[in-house]
Amino acid sequence: MKPLEKPSKTLAAKLLAELDFDNRITCYRLHRRMGHEMVDLYSFEEVILFLFHDLSQVKIEKLGKWIENTFGDTELSERIMRLDNEELGYREKLLKARNLMWSRLSQCRRETM
Amino acid sequence: MNGYTGKILRINLTDKKASTIETEKYMKWIGGHGIGSAIFFDLVRDKTIDGFNPRNVVTIMTSPLTGTMTPGGASRTEIQGIGVQTYPLGWFTRSNIGGRFGPMLKYAGWDGLVIEGKAGHPVWIDIRNQNVRFRDAEGLWGLDTWESQKKIWKLVQDNPISGSWSEIGEGEACGRTTQRPAVMAIGPAGENLGRIAAIIHDAGNASGQGGFGGIWGAKNLKAISVIGTGGVEVNDPFELLEARAWAKKNYMFNIEDPSKIDAEHSLLGDPTVRSAMSMAASPLPIVFWHRRKESRPQACIGCPAGCRARNDTGLGNESACAETIIYAYPDMKKQSRLWVRIACSIIETAFDENAASFFALSYGESSDIAYAATDLCQKLGINAYEVWRGIPYLRALHKKGVLGPGRQIDCTLPFERFGEFAFFEELLTQMAYRKGIGADLAEGLVRASEKWGRLEDDLTSGLLPCPYWGMPDHYDPRYQVEWGYGSILGDRDINEHDFNLLYWMPTIASLKGEDPRVSAEEVSQIFSRKMIPFENDQKMLDYSDENIYSEHFVKLVAWHRYYTRFWKQSALYCDFLFPDFLNLQTKDKQGMLGKGEQRFLNAVTGKSMDFRDGIDLGRKIWNLDNAIWTLQGRHRDMVHFAPYVYKRSLEPSAYMPGMEDGKWKYINVEGRYLDKKKFDEWKTLYYEFEGWDPQTGWPTRKTLEFLDLKEVADELEEKGRVGKESS
Numbered sequence: 001m002k003p004l005e006k007p008s009k010t011l012a013a014k015l016l017a018e019l020d021f022d023n024r025i026t027c028y029r030l031h032r033r034m035g036h037e038m039v040d041l042y043s044f045e046e047v048i049l050f051l052f053h054d055l056s057q058v059k060i061e062k063l064g065k066w067i068e069n070t071f072g073d074t075e076l077s078e079r080i081m082r083l084d085n086e087e088l089g090y091r092e093k094l095l096k097a098r099n100l101m102w103s104r105l106s107q108c109r110r111e112t113m
Numbered sequence: 114m115n116g117y118t119g120k121i122l123r124i125n126l127t128d129k130k131a132s133t134i135e136t137e138k139y140m141k142w143i144g145g146h147g148i149g150s151a152i153f154f155d156l157v158r159d160k161t162i163d164g165f166n167p168r169n170v171v172t173i174m175t176s177p178l179t180g181t182m183t184p185g186g187a188s189r190t191e192i193q194g195i196g197v198q199t200y201p202l203g204w205f206t207r208s209n210i211g212g213r214f215g216p217m218l219k220y221a222g223w224d225g226l227v228i229e230g231k232a233g234h235p236v237w238i239d240i241r242n243q244n245v246r247f248r249d250a251e252g253l254w255g256l257d258t259w260e261s262q263k264k265i266w267k268l269v270q271d272n273p274i275s276g277s278w279s280e281i282g283e284g285e286a287c288g289r290t291t292q293r294p295a296v297m298a299i300g301p302a303g304e305n306l307g308r309i310a311a312i313i314h315d316a317g318n319a320s321g322q323g324g325f326g327g328i329w330g331a332k333n334l335k336a337i338s339v340i341g342t343g344g345v346e347v348n349d350p351f352e353l354l355e356a357r358a359w360a361k362k363n364y365m366f367n368i369e370d371p372s373k374i375d376a377e378h379s380l381l382g383d384p385t386v387r388s389a390m391s392m393a394a395s396p397l398p399i400v401f402w403h404r405r406k407e408s409r410p411q412a413c414i415g416c417p418a419g420c421r422a423r424n425d426t427g428l429g430n431e432s433a434c435a436e437t438i439i440y441a442y443p444d445m446k447k448q449s450r451l452w453v454r455i456a457c458s459i460i461e462t463a464f465d466e467n468a469a470s471f472f473a474l475s476y477g478e479s480s481d482i483a484y485a486a487t488d489l490c491q492k493l494g495i496n497a498y499e500v501w502r503g504i505p506y507l508r509a510l511h512k513k514g515v516l517g518p519g520r521q522i523d524c525t526l527p528f529e530r531f532g533e534f535a536f537f538e539e540l541l542t543q544m545a546y547r548k549g550i551g552a553d554l555a556e557g558l559v560r561a562s563e564k565w566g567r568l569e570d571d572l573t574s575g576l577l578p579c580p581y582w583g584m585p586d587h588y589d590p591r592y593q594v595e596w597g598y599g600s601i602l603g604d605r606d607i608n609e610h611d612f613n614l615l616y617w618m619p620t621i622a623s624l625k626g627e628d629p630r631v632s633a634e635e636v637s638q639i640f641s642r643k644m645i646p647f648e649n650d651q652k653m654l655d656y657s658d659e660n661i662y663s664e665h666f667v668k669l670v671a672w673h674r675y676y677t678r679f680w681k682q683s684a685l686y687c688d689f690l691f692p693d694f695l696n697l698q699t700k701d702k703q704g705m706l707g708k709g710e711q712r713f714l715n716a717v718t719g720k721s722m723d724f725r726d727g728i729d730l731g732r733k734i735w736n737l738d739n740a741i742w743t744l745q746g747r748h749r750d751m752v753h754f755a756p757y758v759y760k761r762s763l764e765p766s767a768y769m770p771g772m773e774d775g776k777w778k779y780i781n782v783e784g785r786y787l788d789k790k791k792f793d794e795w796k797t798l799y800y801e802f803e804g805w806d807p808q809t810g811w812p813t814r815k816t817l818e819f820l821d822l823k824e825v826a827d828e829l830e831e832k833g834r835v836g837k838e839s840s
Contacts (some may be wrong), residue, residue, distance in 0.1 A: 006525055017722040019512075019514075020512055020514075021512035021513040021514070024509075024512065026764070028764065028765040030620070030621075031438065031611070032399060032617075033399055033400060033586060033610055034434070034438075034588075034589060035203060035593065035613070035616070036579060036765050036767070038505075038575075038764075039505065040505060040508070040509055040512075042512060049445070055621075055624070057624070057765045057766065072558060088626075089624075089625060089626025089627075090623065090624050090625075090626060091624050091626070092626070092627055097225070105365060112626060
């Protein structure tokens, strides 16, 4: 898979920042015997960590739009939203989205070091 | 008296007197909830009193199965009384607790306890076989629930060495035992009259819902300790063991190769995502922190489920389910940040999927903080569910800028330390001792939100997910509709997982891109055939938008109320194993439901109940409860969900069986919200079905007399709250 372009310092700083209430993303996590848990996530990094849970749920399109609208990371947003068209199961798409985000996070950390 | 001891201990805290109620007087209710409701009805003349009122009566009831070898039926105890947690009114409510207390009570010679009045100063009750003492709790008041229990063990037992013989006084087996007392205790939260205070037994058994911890605090009751040296008389011990062997052979996991059986018979198709909802599953602690390698399942007496764990660290022992998640996520988030930073500093290429996967193995390690947080909640005696749902709500308000030092909702919680133990400790300490913002939170999330002037907005937006009677959301009523309906028609979050499989199986399958193990049509057939006396109506299991407001769905909800009121809350079969609707261990996929329940009960009692008898008795108990709520002030106009259930669409995917274009399939109900008008119309159908006045929801004399509840009808009439008969 083609690597992401190096982010600007400005973009990197945005992606690493904590978010306020209005910019949060609401995702869902399933628990045995407890159903869905609504989880508000307040940073790019927090979403990545959240997606490691094997029963986490967020719409791919919603995730992509959140990245575009909140951080302005068009490249990452488009790469994630394209996953919806792939012939993959939902969980596989989510893992790919997570890994793309993880890669971006790594770039941001290096950029701000 | 097979299964029974014949005596219920009546404890008058005001007069410090103990007396006896003959169980025979209430034996027609069998046990547990049925007996509790009947005794409450008889003893509490004014049902409009507040739960903190000394005249509130708390019943603690076992069943004939308690203390026997019935699998999944030997250890539960039902606690009832006017609660203080629900909003706007504290309904007559129930809680249920596992562990050793119920069996030990039977071994001491008691079928249950009735607690009334209020002691003049803090006391604890010391029950040793038939000897009952009111003891001064001065040295206990102020201690947490674990410290209290340990101290009581030393006070009761002359030999503090665990497992050694001790003499407890007169009784069977010469009054000697190697067991330690079974103690239920309240902590600081209960002492400070928290509406969300729990009663804790051993390390992790809790009576969480209803606020009974605060009710005991109001009564100056710190703890009840019981130790017994007797046994439980069983009518046909051979048949009981035969029944257990039959259940094990035909419905439970095969111990020869449990992992293989789990893979084959896991209804969720993935042994790592087992729900332990199936009788066929091997023991699996239901814990939500990442389980330590050095841990083992722990079970109540006679139960094969093993839903709790004991850990090598001694942390988190015996806690399960929601108790284990209260701080697991913030802890994981904080811990895993370290790994993410390390990973990022090592990953050299811009995108390396393998490296990311490698570090994924390191993700999600729960530190001791998650376990210690759970233990703190148990020690302070706080309802874990309120804490779990409360933490994200508080965090959201902080992020909104309305909660924090000097803000509109002033508080000193150290949000900069969110995810650390310090934050959690400060929050729970404030709740337990009503300090700072804890004074509001001790009243429950909904009352706190009301005080902050946010309730209407937050229940409309869903920021505060409390859909029914001010209780936190469990299974969303927008997909698990029968759960929502049962909760709002009753007194609390029902916490009855009987139909969750219908959601879990297809929803997990869709996440994995697989087909569910059993089709929608087949599952609806299997379920409906077991739902006597409505077994011919397969559409009961149709969760489509049209059908959830239908008469078919009325029957589903009614059956669920009757089954749980009797078989689970009165006979006291555990929610973890019962009902066994669908079981892949069997050739026809039919579970033990409708065969096992009565077999064990009859083996113990010598009765000849059939499954339908239990359903009918459940209907009677449900009607008695509705009569009590009616006397408390209920009217159908109050019976509505929080606004967000009617206004906001369900966001995540959730699949339920239903019919579309005449065919059964699993329907994705994402986007659904309940229609308030249609729900109101459905309530009319429901009330008419039950024989209640559709204008008010009150039971009618005709229905109550049909159910042999004439005296209940008389009291309703006396209070001007009997339902009008339909003309």
